[in-house]
Amino acid sequence: MIYNIKVIRQLNVKFIILLLILSACSSIPKNTQNSCSIFEERYLWYKHAKASYEKWGAPIHLQLAFVKKESDFNWLAKPPRTKLFKVIPFKRPSSSFGYSQAVKGTWEQYKRETNNALATRARFKDSVDFIGWYIHKTNKILKISKKDAYKQYLAYYKGWGDYKNYSKDKKAIIYATSVKDMANKYRKQLTLCKKNLDKNKYIIF
DSSP states (O other): OHHHHHHHHHHHHHHHHHHHHHHHHHSOOSOTTOHHHHHHHSHHHHHHHHHHHHHHOOOHHHHHHHHHHHHTTOTTOOOOOOEETTTEEOOOSSOOBTTTTBOHHHHHHHHHHHTOTTOOTTOHHHHHHHHHHHHHHHHHHHOOOTTOHHHHHHHHHHOTTTGGGGGGOHHHHHHHHHHHHHHHHHHHHHHHHHHHHHHOOOOOO
């Protein structure tokens, strides 16, 4: 009986430690307006974003700008629920979730095409890899440069099939403009800290 109590206590301690680690890794960075601050606080995020760039050719500053616009770096982000009679919480307008706000259907397509069955939308590493994959496919399907933050985000927001109708969507244009501006801001900031980030030799977990 005493042995069982000790085992339970050990498991409880391990569980608490695991929760603290997950909480620290998934919390929102203090300054999401500055790419250097983000990566200084979450260095492994830089390694993951760089890996996505090397794999898919999607610039790091674009990846960050997409995450900033979609979820503001909230790993549990979801679209707000619609309301019945303007009062009663109802269904969410889409299945978007996580850092990238990828919908279920597109996420499943990403997992199939990349053989990444364990990928989750709540993990930054998988989310930026998804964004890199999407930007790469947009380049192949719509012939949009991977460096074109404005048009790449329009394709991300509208989807490949409906991209051609973006000019009729004022909200999409406003969003894409803000992403382009944010991407430029992140890009300029990264020029100041990229060398130091690349000097670090931390291991990717």
